[in-house]
Amino acid sequence: MDLEIRHLRAVTAIADAGSLHKAARVLGVAQPTLTAQLRRIEESLGGALFLRLPDGCRPTPLGHQLLARSRSVLADITHLTAEMRAAASSARTPQLRIGSTPTSVLPLWTRRLGVRYPEAQLTAQADVSSNTLLRMVAAGQLDVALVHEMEGTHLRVPEGLRLLVFLEREPAFLSISERHPAACRQTVPLQELADEQWMMDKAADGEWEILYRTLLAAGLTPRVLHGDYSTNRLLVTAGQAVTLCQATSPGADGVVPRRLEGDPIGYRWLLAARSDAQLVSVHDDLRAAYQEAVEQAPLYQAMGPLAFGPAPSTTPSRTSAPRCSAPDEGAAEPSPRVP
Structure with missing residues (x-):
């Protein structure tokens, strides 16, 4: 399975929220759905991204590495989207x-x-x-x-x-x-x-x-x-x-x-x-x-x-x-x- 933008957003949301339950609410999905998605991502990468603890989730070293790149990629995507929307608007403007x-x-x-x-x-x-x-x-x-x-x-x-x-x-x-x-x-x-x-x-x-x-x-x-x-x-x-x-x-x-x-x-x-x-x-x-x-x-x-x-x-x-x-x-x- 190749990583997609939605996978990066899911991993980032889990790290920011600190738990699968809270991240699922932020993303607007059911917790079991997010848990299954995280499991597929980890299987695809070959290692655990988060430690499941009683008080929530904490990134593993592999998770920190992915998060660092994910935040950069997502920021670029946000900027690219804004630029393209501005360009499309400009193209419609005389x-x-x-x-x-x-x-x-x-x-x-x-x-x-x-x-x-x-x-x-x-x-x-x-x-x-x-x-x-x-x-x-x-x-x-x-x-x-x-x-x-x-x-x-x-x-x-x-x-x-x-x-x-x-x-x-x-x-x-x-x-x-x-x-x-x-x-x-x-x-x-x-x-x-x-x-x-x-x-x-x-x-x-x-x-x-x-x-x-x-x-x-x-x-x-x-x-x-x-x-x-x-x-x-x-x-x-x-x-x-x-x-x-x-x-x-x-x-x-x-x-x-x-x-x-x-x-x-x-x-x-x-x-x-x-x-x-x-x-x-x-x-x-x-x-x-x-x-x-x-x-x-x-x-x-x-x-x-x-x-x-x-x-x-x-x-x-x-x-x-x-x-x-x-x-x-x-x-x-x-x-x-x-x-």
Whole structure:
């Protein structure tokens, strides 16, 4: 006879209750039935699991060994059952999986989407690499992604993705310590940064290459140090480096955004999905969130009207979450790359 989960539960109940009589009541079976079951388990294992004493049952060494493993197995079964029930419930719940390169717009966007689609399970993921996010959308790991493309570079767009130009151009701003000499001015010429060390995340597609090219074109000798976004912020706050930031960046923790004179570097923001319907379902809230972020960035707001791309023509429902295709459902019909 092979051990089954019900056998482990019976042995554990006997040990916890201290007697066959009490364990039988806990399990909701007759005592003779439980006694016969225990006897079959012991015969199958080849040894006694409990000492039958006048005041109850006590585990034998073999019983202690089985109990130790039984409790672990039963705990795993309980956790597995809970996970599978949660997964089944999640599968029945509409999901909306949003991706974005790091931007202050993201939390404003997800907040609005949560209001529009209250019945949906909303998840958000940020990644510094636009190309990584595009691959995740194409693979069905994300439903929609907001990505930026540096001027002078081209993203690698997987076949079949739908792309919408969300914003034609956002100028790249300068992120510097609030103690930096240039922090007292709203606009900073590149030439005043000739002696600065620039900190860039090489995983951010195209950013360091364009910065390097721009500095050379301005007659500067670039000093570029590579690090992740967290390290960037630490060194910029300490005044040991400067870096690029988005115009919507509010600045915080000793760091302030400043406009680069002439706006020599810019981004184009793109919205990517596997279907037009998915683009439509999130576009209006993204646009409102972006405008809200601009209102919190005085330097950017003072630059005037935003160069938004054309909006989708279909109005999204305010109550139904967008349909999220499973990865194996296939991609939408290929569309030409956004020019």
